[in-house]
Amino acid sequence: MNLEAMTLEVRPRNPWESMDLAVRLAVSHWRLLLASWMICVFPLFLIINIILLNEHPYWAFFLVWFLKPLYDRVPLFVLSRVIFSEKTSVKDVLNAIPSFFKTGLFASLTLYRLDPGRAFSLPVRQLEHLQGKARRNRMNALRRGYNNREIWLFILCAHLETLVSWGLIGMILMMLPVDMAIQGVEAIFTDDEPEFLSNAVSMLMYFSVMMIVETLYISGGFVLYLNRRIILEGWDIELVFRKLAQRKHAHKLQTIITVLFCTTFFLFASSMPQKAQAAAQNASSAYEKILPPVAVPAVSPELSTETIKQVMAHPAFNRFKQVETLEYTGEIDENKKDLDETRSWLSKTFETIGKTLAFVFEVALWLLALTIVFLLVKYWDRLQLGLGSLFKAKKKTTEMPDMLFGLDLREESLPEDVTEQALAFYKQRDYRAALALLYRATLAHLVKNYEFNLPKGATEGDCLEWVTEKLSLSSEAEIIYFIDLTRAWQLTAYAHQMIPEAQMEELCLQWSVHYKKQANNSGARHE
Amino acid sequence: MENTETITQICQSIKTEISNAVIGQTEVIEQILVALIASGHVLIEGVPGLGKTLLVQALAKTFSGQFSRIQFTPDLMPSDVTGHVLYDMKSESFKVRKGPVFTNLLLADEINRAPAKTQAALLEVMQEQQVTLEGRAMPVSKPYMVLATQNPIEQEGTYPLPEAQLDRFLFKVLIAYPDHKEELQLVQAITDNKLGDKLDVSTVTVCVEPEMISTLQQHSASLEIDEKVIQYAIDIVRATRKWPGIAIGSGPRGGIALIRAARAYAVVDGREFITPDDVKKITLPALRHRIVLSPEMELEGVHVDRVLENILNKIEAPRN
Numbered sequence: 001m002n003l004e005a006m007t008l009e010v011r012p013r014n015p016w017e018s019m020d021l022a023v024r025l026a027v028s029h030w031r032l033l034l035a036s037w038m039i040c041v042f043p044l045f046l047i048i049n050i051i052l053l054n055e056h057p058y059w060a061f062f063l064v065w066f067l068k069p070l071y072d073r074v075p076l077f078v079l080s081r082v083i084f085s086e087k088t089s090v091k092d093v094l095n096a097i098p099s100f101f102k103t104g105l106f107a108s109l110t111l112y113r114l115d116p117g118r119a120f121s122l123p124v125r126q127l128e129h130l131q132g133k134a135r136r137n138r139m140n141a142l143r144r145g146y147n148n149r150e151i152w153l154f155i156l157c158a159h160l161e162t163l164v165s166w167g168l169i170g171m172i173l174m175m176l177p178v179d180m181a182i183q184g185v186e187a188i189f190t191d192d193e194p195e196f197l198s199n200a201v202s203m204l205m206y207f208s209v210m211m212i213v214e215t216l217y218i219s220g221g222f223v224l225y226l227n228r229r230i231i232l233e234g235w236d237i238e239l240v241f242r243k244l245a246q247r248k249h250a251h252k253l254q255t256i257i258t259v260l261f262c263t264t265f266f267l268f269a270s271s272m273p274q275k276a277q278a279a280a281q282n283a284s285s286a287y288e289k290i291l292p293p294v295a296v297p298a299v300s301p302e303l304s305t306e307t308i309k310q311v312m313a314h315p316a317f318n319r320f321k322q323v324e325t326l327e328y329t330g331e332i333d334e335n336k337k338d339l340d341e342t343r344s345w346l347s348k349t350f351e352t353i354g355k356t357l358a359f360v361f362e363v364a365l366w367l368l369a370l371t372i373v374f375l376l377v378k379y380w381d382r383l384q385l386g387l388g389s390l391f392k393a394k395k396k397t398t399e400m401p402d403m404l405f406g407l408d409l410r411e412e413s414l415p416e417d418v419t420e421q422a423l424a425f426y427k428q429r430d431y432r433a434a435l436a437l438l439y440r441a442t443l444a445h446l447v448k449n450y451e452f453n454l455p456k457g458a459t460e461g462d463c464l465e466w467v468t469e470k471l472s473l474s475s476e477a478e479i480i481y482f483i484d485l486t487r488a489w490q491l492t493a494y495a496h497q498m499i500p501e502a503q504m505e506e507l508c509l510q511w512s513v514h515y516k517k518q519a520n521n522s523g524a525r526h527e
Numbered sequence: 528m529e530n531t532e533t534i535t536q537i538c539q540s541i542k543t544e545i546s547n548a549v550i551g552q553t554e555v556i557e558q559i560l561v562a563l564i565a566s567g568h569v570l571i572e573g574v575p576g577l578g579k580t581l582l583v584q585a586l587a588k589t590f591s592g593q594f595s596r597i598q599f600t601p602d603l604m605p606s607d608v609t610g611h612v613l614y615d616m617k618s619e620s621f622k623v624r625k626g627p628v629f630t631n632l633l634l635a636d637e638i639n640r641a642p643a644k645t646q647a648a649l650l651e652v653m654q655e656q657q658v659t660l661e662g663r664a665m666p667v668s669k670p671y672m673v674l675a676t677q678n679p680i681e682q683e684g685t686y687p688l689p690e691a692q693l694d695r696f697l698f699k700v701l702i703a704y705p706d707h708k709e710e711l712q713l714v715q716a717i718t719d720n721k722l723g724d725k726l727d728v729s730t731v732t733v734c735v736e737p738e739m740i741s742t743l744q745q746h747s748a749s750l751e752i753d754e755k756v757i758q759y760a761i762d763i764v765r766a767t768r769k770w771p772g773i774a775i776g777s778g779p780r781g782g783i784a785l786i787r788a789a790r791a792y793a794v795v796d797g798r799e800f801i802t803p804d805d806v807k808k809i810t811l812p813a814l815r816h817r818i819v820l821s822p823e824m825e826l827e828g829v830h831v832d833r834v835l836e837n838i839l840n841k842i843e844a845p846r847n
Contacts, residue, residue: 379771455840461804493845494753495800 003239005085008223010239012231015149015224019156022223026075026215029082036078036093037211041071045207049200057199064203068214069108072122073100075218080127083226104131119221120150142228150224157217161209168205414441418515419508426504434504435489438511442485445515446470460486481510534746535797538564540734541589547730548585549578550716551709557795558700558812559586559674565791566744567697567784568653568673570638570688570816577702578713579676581728583634588731590740592631593668597649599641601684605648609658623660628652631668631737635675639685649673650692670740690819694780697788698809699816747790752801755845760785760806766838767814772824773834777817784813803844811835 003010008021026033045064052060077096081088103126112118124130124138230236311317333339376383415421418441425434443463450470454462467482485507491497538560545556555571559582562569571579580596587594597608610626627633628649635649652658653673657666675696677688693699705713717727761782768776789805796805815831824834 457807457838457840457842457844459803459807459844461802461807490802491800494756494802495798496751496753497800 003235004242007083007085008226010230011236013227015146015227018223018227019149019153019220022220023216025079025083025223026219029078032082032088032090033075033078033215034211035090036074037071037215039090040074040093040097041211042207044070045203049203053199053203054196057203060199060203061206064207064210066109066113068210069113069118069122070100070105071210071214072118072218073103073105073126075215076122076126076222079219079222080123083222100126103129104135107131116154117148117150117221119153119217120224121221122218123222123225141232142225146228150221153217153220153224157213157220160216161213164209164213165206168209169202172201172205414444419512422511423504423508426501431492431498435485435492435499435507438507439485439489442482442511442515446482460490475514478514481507481514484510531797531799534743534794537735537739537743538795538797541586544589544731544734545582545585548728549582550713551705552578552582552702555700555702556582558698558809561788561791561795561809562698562700563670563672563740563791564743564747564794565697565787566670566672566748567787567791568675568695570693570696570699571674571676571702572679572699573676573702574680574704575678577704579674579702580634580636583632583674584728585731587632588728589734590631590670590737591733592670592737592740594632594634595627595630596634596636597627598636599638599645601640601642603641603645605645608645608648609652610660612661621661623663623665625665626658628658629665629667631670631672633671633673635673637678638675639677639687642686643689646686646688646692649675650695653695668737670737670744690775690817693816694778696816697784698812700812701815743794747794748787750790750793750799750801752786752790753845756789756801756803756806757782757786759803759842759845760789762842763806763810763838764814766842767818767835770834770838772821772829773818774821775819777814781814781817784817785810788813807839807844810839 422434764782788809792805
C-alpha cells in the first residue's frame with residue numbers, strides 16, 4: 001500500500017470531522033461519481049419503472065428503494081480508487097460491474113438490508129471481500145469503542161433524503177395552479193391512484209435525491225472506515241517513520257534504530273489486531289491493488305515476543321533513573337469521608353428508585369396486557385363488525401349446537417315419539433305447541449344432518465331458504481315437507497288459525513316417513 | 528273489504544305497471560309500495576338521474592292520483608310549499624291559493640337544500656296531513672304520501688334534516704345504480720323512438736282508484752298480529768339503544784314504524800298475518816335513518832346497514 005499516494009492527509013480524526021471530509025471528497029470527485037451513477041444505476045431504474053410504474057407504482061418505488069445496497073457499490077468503487085490517486089474512468093466502473101455481484105450482495109439485500117451502518121461495513125465486504133464469521137470479527141474490531149457513529153451518519157442522510165424529497169415535491173406543488181396542487185395533495189391522503197405523469201415525476205425526483213444523498217452516505221461511511229483503520233493500524237505513524245527513515249538514512253545508528261522501531265511497531269501491530277490481519281491477508285487481489293494490507297513480516301506470535309524481548313534488552317531501552325519531585329496534593333479534606341458516604345447513599349438510593357420504577361413498569365405492562373385482553377373480549381362484536389370479511393370465513397362450525405335461535409335441539413329434549421306427542425297436543429287443542437314440537441324436531445334433524453351456518457336471529461324464512469339450499473340436490477320431498485310445515489306453523493303461530501286435523505295427521509305421517517327412521521337409528525346408537 | 532287474492536293481484540299489478548316505466552329497482556319499487564300501503568312517507572337517497580321522479584309519477588298514475596313536485600332550493604319559502612292567502616281586489620275578499628302539497632303524491636326533490644323553516648312546513652303537513660292557512664285547517668287529499676329525495680354526494684350548502692324530522696319518514700330507501708343488464712334495457716327503452724329526455728309514463732296504465740289505496744291502508748291496519756312478533760320488533764329497536772357502535776338508538780317511533788311497515792309488507796306479500804320475516808325484511812329501510820353511529824364506526828366507514836344486519840343476526844326470532 002502506497003500511503004504517500006493517498007489524497008487525504010493521513011491522521012486520526014474525530015468522526016464528525018471525517019464526515020465533513022467525506023462531503024469534501026464527494027464534492028471534489030462529483031463528476032465521476034454522478035456519471036458512474038447515471039451509467040450504472042439509471043438504466044436499472046428505467047427498466048423497473050417501465051415495467052412497474054404504470055400498473056404498480058408503489059411496487060416500483062419499493063423496488064428502487066430496496067436495491068440501494070446494489071447501487072452503493074458504484075460510488076464506493078470510485079472513491080476507493082480516487083483516494084489513492086488511481087486514474088479511474090467510467091469505463092473502469094462499467095468493467096467492475098460483474099465484480100459487484102460477488103461482494104455479498106445477497107446478504108446485503110436480505111439479512112442486512114435494514115442495517116443502518118451499511119455504508120461503514122460495505123468496504124469490508126467490497127474491498128476486503130470478507131464474508132461470514134471473518135466479516136463479523138472484522139466489523140467487531142472496527143466498531144470496538146467507536147460509539148456507532150455510522151448510525152448517526154445514516155440518520156442524518158435518511159433525514160436529508162426525506163426532507164429534500166418532500167421539499168422538491170412541495171416546490172413543484174407550489175408552482176402548480178391551486179386546483180391541481182390540491183388534487184395532488186388529496187391523492188396522497190386518499191386511495192386515489194396518482195396519475196402516471198405525477199408518478200413518473202415523483203420517481204425521477206426521488207432518484208435525483210437518492211443519487212446525491214446516497215453518494216454522500218457511502219462517502220461518509222468509507223471515510224469513517226479509513227479513519228478507523230488509520231487509528232487501529234497507525235498509518236500516520238508509519239508515514240512519519242517512513243519520512244524519518246528517508247531523512248536519516250545516512251546516519252547508520254539512527255537507521256538501525258528506525259528499522260528496529262519499525263519492526264517493533266509492525267510486530268506489535270501484528271500481535272494486537274490478529275483477526276484484522278488475518279482478514280487482510282485473505283483479501284483479494286482487487287483489494288490489494290486498491291487498499292493493500294499492511295506489509296507485515298510473516299512471523300509467529302512466539303517469535304515476535306522473542307524479538308521484542310531482544311529489542312527491549314538493548315541498552316538504549318534500559319537506561320533508568322529515579323527522579324523525585326514534590327507535588328502539591330491539596331489539604332486533607334475531613335469531609336471527604338462524609339462525601340464518600342453521601343455518594344454511596346445516593347448510589348443506593350438511585351438503585352432502589354431504578355428497581356422500583358422497573359417493578360412499576362413491569363406491573364403497568366402486565367396491566368396493559370390484561371386491559372387489551374379485556375377490551376378484546378368486551379368489544380369482540382365491534383371488532384367482528386369492523387373485520388367482518390376476515391372473520392366470515394373462519395366462523396363455520398360443523399358441530400351441532402344444543403340451542404339454535406331459541407330452540408332446544410338436543411335429542412333428549414325431544415319426546416320419544418314426536419308425532420304421537422304432537423297429535424296429543426293437537427287433540428288437547430294446543431295447536432301451537434303441536435306444530436312447534438313438529439317444527440323443532442324437524443329442524444333438530446336437519447341441523448344434525450347438514451352443516452349448520454345460520455345466525456342466532458334466523459327467522460322461518462331464513463330457515464326455509466337454508467333448507468332449500470342444502471337439500472336442493474338430495475331430497476326434494478323433504479323440501480316440500482318443510483315448506484308445508486313452515487306454512488302450517490306460521491298460520492298457527494302468527495295468524496292464530498287452526499289447521500285441519502287431516503293436515504295435521506298428514507304432517508305427522510310425513511314426519512315419520514322422513515325422520516322417524518333416523519330418530520330410531522340415533523336412539524339405537526345412543527343405547 | 529276485498530279478499531286476500533284480489534288484494535295480492537292489485538299489489539302485483541301496481542308493481543308490474545311501475546316496472547313498465549321504471550326499469551330495474553325492484554326492491555325500491557316494493558319498499559315504496561309498502562310505504563304507501565302503510566300510510567308512510569319515504570326519504571329516498573341516491574345520486575341524481577336514477578329515476579326517482581319517474582318512479583313517483585308512475586306510482587301516481589297507477590291509482591290515477593295527483594302528483595306534484597317541489598324542487599327545494601335555499602330561497603324556497605314555507606308559503607311556496609303550503610300555499611298562501613291573497614287579497615282579491617275584484618271580489619274584495621281574501622282568497623286561498625293552495626300550495627303543491629295539496630296532492631296525493633308529493634315529490635320533494637333535494638329536501639336538504641331548503642332551510643329548516645321550509646323543511647319544517649313540509650314535515651308538519653306530513654305529520655298532521657293538513658295545512659292551516661289563516662286559521663283554517665285544510666286536509667290534504669287521501670291517500671297522501673311524501674317522497675323526499677336527497678343527494679348523498681353534494682353536501683355543500685345543504686341543510687341536513689335533523690334526527691327528529693328524519694324520524695317522521697317511515698322508510699329511508701337507498702336507490703342504487705342499475706346493474707348492467709337493467710341499464711342496457713333502460714337506455715334502449717328511453718332512446719327508442721323518443722324525442723328529448725322527457726319522462727314517459729305512457730306505458731303505465733291505471734290499476735285502481737285512489738279509494739282502493741285507502742282501502743288497502745285500512746286493510747293493512749286491521750291485520751291480526753301476534754304479540755311475539757311485536758315483541759320481536761321491540762327487541763330489535765331496543766337493541767339499537769345499547770348496541771356497540773351505535774351512539775343514538777331508535778326511539779319508540781322506530782318500533783311503531785316496524786310494525787306498520789310489516790303489516791303493509793304482509794299485504795303486499797298476499798298474507799293476512801304478520802310473521803317475524805316481515806319485520807326482518809323492512810328493518811333496514813325503517814331503521815337506518817333512526818340511528819346514529821358512534822364516531823369510531825363513522826371513521827371506520829362502517830355502513831349503518833351492516834350494524835343493523837348484525838343486530839338482526841343476534842336478536843332471536845320468536846319460534847314457539
